[in-house]
Amino acid sequence: MEKQIIISIGRQYGSAGHIVAKKLAEKLDIEVLDRNLLDEVAGVVKVDTNNLKKYDEKPRLRFLSRTVRGYSNSPEENIAEMQFALLKSKEADGDSFVIVGRCADELFHGKENFINVFLSADMEFRINRVMERHEGLDRNGAIKKIAMHDKKRAAYHDFFAKNGKWGERGTYDMCLDVSKIGVDASVEILYQYVQSRIKEMK
Helix, strand or coil: CCCCCEEEEEECCCCCHHHHHHHHHHHHCCEEECCHHHHHHHHHHCCCHHHCHHHCCCCCCHHHCCEECCEECCHHHHHHHHHHHHHHHHHHCCCCEEEECCCHHHHCCCCCCEEEEEEECCHHHHHHHHHHHCCCCCHHHHHHHHHHHHHHHHHHHHHHCCCCCCCCHHHCCEEEEHHHHCHHHHHHHHHHHHHHHHHHCC
């Protein structure tokens, strides 16, 4: 891509955020960063990625964590900070990418080449997607899982973000309900919006 572009995809759990991000990145021919960012963090600290997954995009446990002289004993916070550092490094290198979650809206807030998107979907769409992804999970289980993940994502985001709450419409360049038009149409709308923004960049 001739101009550097960074696209953040915030998403409700079960709204197909990862699929939309992946398809958008493919259409733009740029990298998509999601849990694969953990692989890079694992490489830096020389541990198995599976050992880090349970701390990814999770809020710090306030009653079990503390910070002394700038150093935290919270694995959730430390892993988040390492991911933030990697993202900033990629930006400094001139890379273009789509990043799913990871408080990217805070990291790159105010930059001209940054596009901030939030994806939502109605509850039925989300329930059906979660049940499809998790074999044997019933409707009530899917509803509980959605509530749990959304609560954790909001807590994680709002712990680090100073420029808006998770899912708060006024803090995003675009908010899109995937359940209204489907994944492919959502990707196309985002693609056209990105192209328009790129044309306006200096």
